[in-house]
Amino acid sequence: MTDLDSDPGAFLRSGDLGDWSSFGSGVTGVSAIIFIGAGCDGASRILLGDSLDPTRATAAVAFNGAAEGDISGDLLAQARLFVEINREALLDHWHCRISTDEMQRRLRPISP
Numbered sequence: 750m751t752d753l754d755s756d757p758g759a760f761l762r763s764g765d766l767g768d769w770s771s772f773g774s775g776v777t778g779v780s781a782i783i784f785i786g787a788g789c790d791g792a793s794r795i796l797l798g799d800s801l802d803p804t805r806a807t808a809a810v811a812f813n814g815a816a817e818g819d820i821s822g823d824l825l826a827q828a829r830l831f832v833e834i835n836r837e838a839l840l841d842h843w844h845c846r847i848s849t850d851e852m853q854r855r856l857r858p859i860s861p
Contacts (some may be wrong), residue, residue, distance in 0.1 A: 770801040778858030
C-alpha cells in the first residue's frame with residue numbers, strides 16, 4: 750500500500766492529477782461523477798465530484814475503503830460498493846493490464 754492509499758486526501762492536495770476518465774451515474778449508478786485514473790503510479794483510488802473537472806474533485810476513496818474529503822455517508826457507501834463490485838476491472842485497469850475502453854465495458858453500476 751502506498752501513502753496515497755492510506756491517505757487518499759494527500760493525492761487531492763498534491764494537485765498532480767494526471768490523466769483521469771470521468772464516469773457519470775448512467776455508467777456507475779453512483780450519485781456523483783467518478784474519476785478513474787490508470788493507477789500505474791501504484792495508488793489505487795477513485796475521485797468523486799459534481800464537476801467534469803477532476804481538479805475540482807471533492808473526495809477521494811482508496812481501493813482499501815479509506816476516504817477523505819467532503820463526502821456524505823451515503824455517497825461514501827455508494828463509492829465503496831462501486832469499488833467492491835468492480836474490483837477486478839478496476840485492478841486490471843490500475844495495474845495497466847487493460848485500456849480505459851475495456852474497463853468501461855466491464856464496469857457494472859451499483860443498484861439504485
